[in-house]
Amino acid sequence: MAISFIVKISGIVGSIILVLFLSLTSPTEIGPLGVLVFFTTLYIVIFSVFSLVWQAFSRFAYKRSVMRRKDYLCSAVLAFGPIMVMMARSFGAINLWTLSLIAVFLILTEFLVYKKA
Secondary structure, eight states, rough: OOOHHHHHHHHHHHHHHHHHHHHHHHHHHHHHHHHHHHHHHHHHHHHHHHHHHHHHHHHHOOOSOOHHHHHHHHHHHHHHHHHHHHHHHHTTTTSHHEEEHHHHHHHHHHHHHHOOO
């Protein structure tokens, strides 16, 4: 129960940091450390949103009210997908081949989490 609370609070704090970050800085003055902070907080926000969606799905589909460790790992893997798409977009390499490779990576990683965790 405490992990769910931490995930929700970190998502709220990360959202506040992202809003402040996007309103107070520009891409030219941010620097490499700022880019790292931006993508890290974006990952935390996406992870908290995906874990809330996963929790709602497991509550309705599996009739479970408590998320397991495996559920958090699955949502952490899924949260990395949008970050990889943004990274490919920043390199200018967004096409069907890149998106299919990202999808294959996510599917294989989810399968690994499902089997090993």
